[in-house]
């Protein structure tokens with residue numbers, strides 16, 4: 001099953017920010033136990049690549065990708081670590097080129113019609129909408145979706161249980177991403193059951209919205 005087929009079934013991408021591969025693996029397993037199997041590890045810690053590689057090796061039922069990929073060099077390193085997809089906060093031609101060369105999906109961040117059009121002209125049809133809640137939320141995405149037919153969006157940034165359904169109700173939305181599923185305090189306290197519960201709650205919201 002492709003990543004996008006998997007997201008159609010369960011349209012939520014939890015973000016994992018970790019400095020310890022063992023913690024990253026436990027977090028990913030907790031998310032998977034709650035029903036979320038497409039996981040983004042953000043490249044915001046020195047150990048992020050090790051965390052991504054550990055999840056890829058030890059949680060084989062999950063699909064793990066790299067987020068916050070800023071450069072072609074970082075993209076190459078993420079792919080070498082086992083990243084199955086790439087996510088960027090913005091649109092960068094060099095990062096897109098690395099992903100195309102590798103045949104791996106890239107979901108670059110866009111926030112304006114000009115950026116969506118630029119991504120369209122690079123051949124991309126699935127884009128991150130970032131930071132979703134600050135650049136117009138669901139109403140903005142509805143407007144973009146009505147113009148850019150055939151583009152699917154992954155709103156991320158300020159998405160939570162309170163607005164997840166609003167985004168998922170839009171035809172143009174493939175999935176939502178966010179860090180609300182992996183609260184730092186729960187992870188620090190070893191409360192992985194909280195992560196599983198948050199994942200299960202997101203799955204339930206998604207089911208209720210898309211059924």
Ligand code: 3PG
Nearest residue numbers: 156157158159178179180
């Ligand atoms: C990202 O990397 O996409 C953002 O940090 C996600 O935003 P959130 O923390 O509000 O979910």
